[in-house]
Amino acid sequence: MTLLQLHEPGETPLPHEGEQTAAIGIDLGTTNTVVAIADQGKPEVIRGEKGGALIPSVVAYAPGGRVEVGETARRRLLDAPETVVSSIKRLMGRGARDLKELSGSLPYDLAPDDGGMVRLTVSGKRLSPVEISADILRAAKARAEASLGRAVERAVITVPAYFDDAARTATRDAARLAGLDVLRLVNEPTAAALAYGLDKGVEGLYAVYDLGGGTFDISLLRLEKGVFQVLATGGDAALGGDDFDHAIAERFLEQRRAAGKLAAPASADAKMILMTARLAKECLTEKSDGTWSVELGGAVSRHALDVAALEKLIQPFVARTIAISAGVFDDAAVDPKSIQGVVLVGGSTRVPAVRRAVEQFFGMKPLSNINPDEVVALGAALQAEALTRGSDNLLLDVTPLSLGIETMGGIVEKVIERNTPIPVAKAQEFTTYQDGQAAMAIHVVQGERETVDQCRSLARFELRGIPPMVAGAARVRVTFTVDADGLLTVAAREGSTGVEQRVEVKPSYGLAEDEMARMLRESIEHGRADMERRLLIEARVEAKRSLLALDAALKKDRLLLDAAEYAAIEAEIGRVNAAMSGEDRDAINGAVQALERAVTPFAQRRMDKAFAEALSGRSLDSVAERMEAGAKKKAS
Amino acid sequence: MTTTGTTIRTGATRGAAAPAPCWSCHAPVAAADLFCAGCRAVQPPGGADHFTRLGFEPGFALDAADLDRRYFALQRQLHPDRFVTKSARERAISQSQASSLNEAYETLKNPLERAVYLLKRMGIEIDPGDGVTIKDPALLMEAMEMREALSEAADTAAVAKVAANAEAERKKALEAVAAAFATLNHDATRTTVLRLKYLTKMDDEIRARRAALRTVP
Ligand SMILES: [Zn+2]
Numbered sequence: 105m106t107l108l109q110l111h112e113p114g115e116t117p118l119p120h121e122g123e124q125t126a127a128i129g130i131d132l133g134t135t136n137t138v139v140a141i142a143d144q145g146k147p148e149v150i151r152g153e154k155g156g157a158l159i160p161s162v163v164a165y166a167p168g169g170r171v172e173v174g175e176t177a178r179r180r181l182l183d184a185p186e187t188v189v190s191s192i193k194r195l196m197g198r199g200a201r202d203l204k205e206l207s208g209s210l211p212y213d214l215a216p217d218d219g220g221m222v223r224l225t226v227s228g229k230r231l232s233p234v235e236i237s238a239d240i241l242r243a244a245k246a247r248a249e250a251s252l253g254r255a256v257e258r259a260v261i262t263v264p265a266y267f268d269d270a271a272r273t274a275t276r277d278a279a280r281l282a283g284l285d286v287l288r289l290v291n292e293p294t295a296a297a298l299a300y301g302l303d304k305g306v307e308g309l310y311a312v313y314d315l316g317g318g319t320f321d322i323s324l325l326r327l328e329k330g331v332f333q334v335l336a337t338g339g340d341a342a343l344g345g346d347d348f349d350h351a352i353a354e355r356f357l358e359q360r361r362a363a364g365k366l367a368a369p370a371s372a373d374a375k376m377i378l379m380t381a382r383l384a385k386e387c388l389t390e391k392s393d394g395t396w397s398v399e400l401g402g403a404v405s406r407h408a409l410d411v412a413a414l415e416k417l418i419q420p421f422v423a424r425t426i427a428i429s430a431g432v433f434d435d436a437a438v439d440p441k442s443i444q445g446v447v448l449v450g451g452s453t454r455v456p457a458v459r460r461a462v463e464q465f466f467g468m469k470p471l472s473n474i475n476p477d478e479v480v481a482l483g484a485a486l487q488a489e490a491l492t493r494g495s496d497n498l499l500l501d502v503t504p505l506s507l508g509i510e511t512m513g514g515i516v517e518k519v520i521e522r523n524t525p526i527p528v529a530k531a532q533e534f535t536t537y538q539d540g541q542a543a544m545a546i547h548v549v550q551g552e553r554e555t556v557d558q559c560r561s562l563a564r565f566e567l568r569g570i571p572p573m574v575a576g577a578a579r580v581r582v583t584f585t586v587d588a589d590g591l592l593t594v595a596a597r598e599g600s601t602g603v604e605q606r607v608e609v610k611p612s613y614g615l616a617e618d619e620m621a622r623m624l625r626e627s628i629e630h631g632r633a634d635m636e637r638r639l640l641i642e643a644r645v646e647a648k649r650s651l652l653a654l655d656a657a658l659k660k661d662r663l664l665l666d667a668a669e670y671a672a673i674e675a676e677i678g679r680v681n682a683a684m685s686g687e688d689r690d691a692i693n694g695a696v697q698a699l700e701r702a703v704t705p706f707a708q709r710r711m712d713k714a715f716a717e718a719l720s721g722r723s724l725d726s727v728a729e730r731m732e733a734g735a736k737k738k739a740s
Numbered sequence: 741m742t743t744t745g746t747t748i749r750t751g752a753t754r755g756a757a758a759p760a761p762c763w764s765c766h767a768p769v770a771a772a773d774l775f776c777a778g779c780r781a782v783q784p785p786g787g788a789d790h791f792t793r794l795g796f797e798p799g800f801a802l803d804a805a806d807l808d809r810r811y812f813a814l815q816r817q818l819h820p821d822r823f824v825t826k827s828a829r830e831r832a833i834s835q836s837q838a839s840s841l842n843e844a845y846e847t848l849k850n851p852l853e854r855a856v857y858l859l860k861r862m863g864i865e866i867d868p869g870d871g872v873t874i875k876d877p878a879l880l881m882e883a884m885e886m887r888e889a890l891s892e893a894a895d896t897a898a899v900a901k902v903a904a905n906a907e908a909e910r911k912k913a914l915e916a917v918a919a920a921f922a923t924l925n926h927d928a929t930r931t932t933v934l935r936l937k938y939l940t941k942m943d944d945e946i947r948a949r950r951a952a953l954r955t956v957p
Contacts, residue, residue, distance in 0.1 A: 530843075
């Protein structure tokens with residue numbers, strides 16, 4: 105490009121960005137989503153225009169079809185709560201009966217379901233949690249692209265370590281819909297450990313206590329010379345700060361009922377009360393008491409709450425996190441008080457009662473010197489860089505839950521035990537129980553309990569075409585494979601007769617393939633708009649780069665131009681600036697091209713001048729140095 | 741559906757020592773090589789036994805720190821995270837390599853599994869499945885007494901006492917297993933490994949009991 109020749113050789117006003125698209129880290133949280141990017145092992149959170157790191161994981165669907173995400177969506181809770189969806193992460197890979205109710209009404213409007221993943225009705229649209237999460241991810245992607253000024257197509261996305269297969273698959277599907285290539289799903293505590301470990305160069309045993317808005321994870325890791333080995337992990341995919349809010353909201357409702365005001369709240373009311381409850385909780389992390397008012401159906405009630413009362417309300421949840429932690433340490437045969445340190449992750453660890461419980465259990469002050477809201481995204485960004493540009497570090501993670509198959513009498517036969525390092529492939533042989541049995545039903549489950557009804561059903565499929573044999577003669581080999589993302593594939597094969605029939609299932613408690621295909625088709629429309637926006641951003645960045653380069657050149661060699669020439673260039677600069685403030689990419693590019701044509705004579709004169717100076721010996725040394733440096737660059 | 745209870749290892753089996761052609765450039769690759777010397781493509785895991793995969797001579801005595809070191813060094817080369825930007829074929833091979841390595845590591849790391857694996861190599865099967873059939877009367881007696889003590893333990897302190905006793909017995913059993921392997925006495929090896937297996941199972945039961953005590957408020 106002509107303009108690039110305007111700056112001195114070896115000098116560029118802006119760093120040249122590579123052709124590769126950027127790889128980012130995204131912490132897709134229940135309450136907030138955070139985006140970060142790492143450069144040479146230094147991760148940084150990508151902030152919004154107002155400087156905030158957090159994108160509230162809240163989506164508003166206006167009746168007209170307009171989708172808003174983040175702070176603006178959260179504000180809609182005040183005037184149009186029925187159009188707003190929050191805490192959607194809790195529904196990823198979940199069925200309707202998994203949902204937590206609030207006084208008989210949910211903060212969501214459920215669409216009639218067909219037994220699969222739950223659907224919501226928002227502003228007349230029927231939406232799956234995958235689509236809603238995809239909208240949050242699109243906002244995260246857009247923030248990164250706007251800030252970096254280039255396309256972002258690849259990401260590491262974090263998930264709770266205790267997320268089951270359905271929830272992991274749902275997260276990956278959401279990313280696909282948002283136009284993101286998932287480099288890896290990384291467990292949140294592992295990502296946090298990465299951020300801490302790399303930052304501090306720590307070694308030894310560490311625990312990560314991660315209490316977010318909707319999920320709890322506890323992980324025990326060994327850190328050693330760049331290796332992050334997860335030894336054991338546990339948690340609850342439906343336990344978090346949301347439960348604190350629910351408990352507070354229930355108390356407020358109870359008080360209203362006692363005062364004879366409004367019984368069962370509608371879902372929009374439930375959202376309002378939960379928001380007030382959250383406010384109260386956040387307030388009480390610093391203050392000792394307060395009073396909040398709730399207005400439902402015109403009836404206002406006032407509710408006083410102090411820290412002692414709050415702590416009593418949340419005590420059962422905090423105790424549960426400690427009981428789960430004790431189990432994980434028992435599994436690993438490690439004394440919690442013997443470890444090097446415990447890291448706090450997740451917004452809910454700001455609650456003083458939580459900190460006290462953790463401190464007591466581990467017998468040490470927990471580490472929280474990296475912002476607990478940002479640490480997971482920072483770790484994800486580090487891993488995104490490591491995966492795309494190479495790294496000496498190594499993350500070795502495990503399966504959080506056992507995987508098995510239903511056998512006679514509804515008993516679970518475990519094929520892969522929890523806390524097994526991934527990737528893993530294990531096979532187990534099963535046989536027929538009837539003479540001439542031609543098919544075998546295979547039911548894949550996840551969980552620790554002995555019986556099928558107490559585990560989570562992941563998939564059912566049938567292996568057909570087993571040749572006629574007496575009972576017990578067939579040899580059906582079922583292979584479970586868990587990849588590095590923690591995603592399961594199951595294959596079955598009858599091998600005794602040499603006849604091999606393979607059946608392979610990707611468990612999908614969630615979206616059917618055709619449904620996913622439809623959503624992808626629809627997202628291509630989004631995709632076109634995304635692409636347009638991205639090209640616009642890139643055009644603006646290019647234009648800005650040109651203007652900065654020209655500005656630097658003019659400061660130096662303004663005298664090479666006569667007044668008329670200078671005025672002509674100024675006019676072109678004005679046109680570029682005008683185009684940049686508009687939305688038309690072609691207009692920006694056209695204006696930049698016109699500017700380039702206008703400055704070509706100026707650029708030529710600068711080159712001549714540089715040569716003349718070099719030949720007159722004034723700066724011969726620097727010319728020689730530069731030529732040498734250039735030659736070295738080529739040789740390396 | 742019934743199960744035979746046998747766990748079967750997966751993974752393609754390449755000839756033990758014969759070089760095989762590289763899947764990518766067809767140059768010969770030695771069986772022990774992880775990467776093709778010509779094109780640097782990662783090679784499939786092959787059918788090496790767990791000891792060979794981690795560079796050990798088969799045997800019960802094993803330095804845990806050494807095992808970790810070797811395992812980390814190999815995972816650094818083979819883990820799927822190293823192949824994210826490579827072709828789908830290479831990613832799949834890396835996954836099966838890392839899986840084989842994980843299986844070998846898990847087996848060797850755990851003394852009981854290591855012992856059972858060694859016995860299997862010697863053609864001795866320890867009764868598969870859950871029910872440890874105890875034919876040794878002394879062990880049977882010990883088992884009954886320990887179970888009884890555990891079922892009577894009503895609080896954490898009492899469980900801790902049972903656990904300490906079981907742990908001491910497990911340590912002794914480990915030493916006995918090591919000694920039996922060293923003398924190459926098959927009968928003694930089988931008996932001591934069975935005892936270790938029983939005590940390991942006891943450990944699980946103690947853990948379950950502790951978990952149950954934790955959930956009761
Ligand atoms: Zn090759």
